[in-house]
Amino acid sequence: MELGNLSIIIDENKIATVCFSHPASNSFPSNLLQKLTSEINYLSSLDTVSVIILKSEGTGAFCAGASFDELLSISNEKDGNLFFSGFANVINAMRKCTKPIIGRIHGKAVGGGVGLAAACDHTFATNNSAIKLSEIAIGIGPFVIEPAVSRKIGKTAFTEMTLTPTLWKTAQWANEKGLFTEVFETIELLDENLRNFTLELSSYNPEALVEMKKVFWEGTNHWDSLLYERASISGRLVLSNFTKQALEKFKK
Template sequence: MAITENVQEGYVSSETHAGVTTIEFYHPQSNAMPTLQLEKLAQAIHFAGTHDETKVIVLKSAGDRSFCAGASFDELMQIKTPAEGEKFFSGFATVINNMRKCPKFIIARVQGKCVGGGVGIACAADYAIGVEGADIKLSELAVGIGPFVVGPAVERKIGTAAYSALAIDATMWRNSDWAKKKGMFAEVHENIANMDESVKRLANTLAHSNPEAMAALKKVFWQGTEHWDTLLHERALISGKLILSEFSKNAIAKFKAK
């Protein structure tokens, strides 16, 4: 079964084979995330979680340079009210919450750089496999906001000290080895072929494991995050207000001009 949802110039596709559902997203701007793309990704994750044929999910993006560039700068520039801002950032909240509540394990295949919301999505996966060159950066403070929505997922995965370092030094890239040492990546491979072989091996192993045991184990792993349904949307309101500042508008314009 294969489903493809076109989103403006990008897409979200979903394909199930032998118990493994592969969800792929793409956007021409380094796999950035506009609202519609976030909605389609959240829907695909929710559907796979309720789909009996799905035993495990592989989350990936297209191309070989960027896993996800985070929020769409084009859309951020168009936000005019706090309500519009909250709606946009709630898109990331819904994706992370759907990943958290999905009863199937989610393996993130991280083949390139992660920025902002992309770091949050990778951290919300149950098991992330990266490649050398999959550097990470939480760039939100550099554009006048902060990683409020994705912060809980990042902090849960790598700890408060490492999360704080990423959030505060918002212009500095951390390499994939740093991310592995902090716990974001369970594995880092020297090339994409080796990474894909590891993703395939683990996905096939989990596809033949006990679904009830995996669902129960995932519930244990995520214990204590039940309040995220409210928390992440409250955080979206913070970002939604800050993105209206003159500082943010000017900073985004500078980034787009580069």
Template sequence: MSPFSPIESGPNGYVRTHASAGIGRIEFYHPKSNSLPSAVLQELAATVTAVSQDPAVRVIVLQSGGTGPFCAGASFDELAAIDHRDQGQQFFSGFAGVILAMIRAPQFVISRIHGKAAGGAVGLIAASDFSFAVEKASAKLSELAVGIGPFVVGPVIEKKIGLASFSQMAVDADWRDAAWCERRGLYAKVVPDVAALDAAVDAQAATLAAANPEAMAMLKRVFWTGTESWETLLAERAAMSGTLVLSDFTRNAIAAFKGK
């Protein structure tokens, strides 16, 4: 049974936390396929940071609510409403904030992927240190299809799965099945269904919660060596996306996508 209270399908979504036995669980939700508007991104980044600073938390589990997609990526409603470059950069910086909070946390972050993941969601998964997914959890980088590119999430995806696999996802913006994601290292382990997913996540989280936190923190720094300048890099990437989202091509592509 989920430790979280039942979902309230409000218009703005939520970020919730629950800590027990050394495991800090963070759940995000949005009624539109768990898409991520700025408010949810900012709250998610702040929540990851806050939970990571709790000395009682030995491991973090990131998950989303509902039974549909894990996360549909950026909010297309918000993308369509962007009307100047700074606003665009600020929106895409929201993804940078979550990625940086995840990789800077001293604890390992486990992602629980119960459904499909698109766009920015792939970046969040790549920023985790270990991820479990169900067999139906296909993933894709959809940005090029709407006239932009996976610029902000690109560095963390490339670091996780390599340049060749990242470029394949970025160029051919179609779904990759969970087996493909597991072979490339985006998913650490794929299981048949949600029951098996919860069992696997809970078992791994419990094991890590009993491990040496200093050793895990040192390993975490090793995993993310080379990211020391990412605050600057991801800000530059967000500016690139913020510029492209204002182009006529992108505006028309987003309008067409929303009209489907």
């Protein structure tokens, strides 16, 4: 099972760039989720960082969500709970992070990838950044990421996405609903605007940014328990015959 990779670069402007990658469309096995959680917690504690950029490698998908290989390998409820708790850990780390997190969503996002985008404080995307919540089609559901996604696009739009798991929503739709802050025609334009935005943002009073980050996420303290309760639901459902058969079919 490929483990994926994670890299961190901190520049002279106090901008930290976190880049994740995985050969399977930048999907997340549990070890990569753990690394991302640890690095976000670490960057949150650094005075040498004012802004964080979250991105993935390549020009294809931004993130395909959970690793199908690892989902297929889950054989008991405890392991299932632990795996989906990995996404809970990342989202909680992102909302508690003292630095604003800017998402560079250069391509398509599915499932947990949509959750990552939703947990960012500001997002730049391209016209190719279509989104989809495919979980219910494989017998589970976007339980863990729902609070983050619904917080951005509302429960009605979340319901629409969840009940149409095979349909892609366009980047423009995501922009209109509030998931993407800005959408650009090309990756080059995205990167130019992302650079200008983060340079300006990093020049602001870091103490003010810390305090505003708290305001952005007011009313979410209950996620410390809610997301793990949701993880247990997914951890149970992933063991169903329906899910195992659906995952095999999707892999093929």
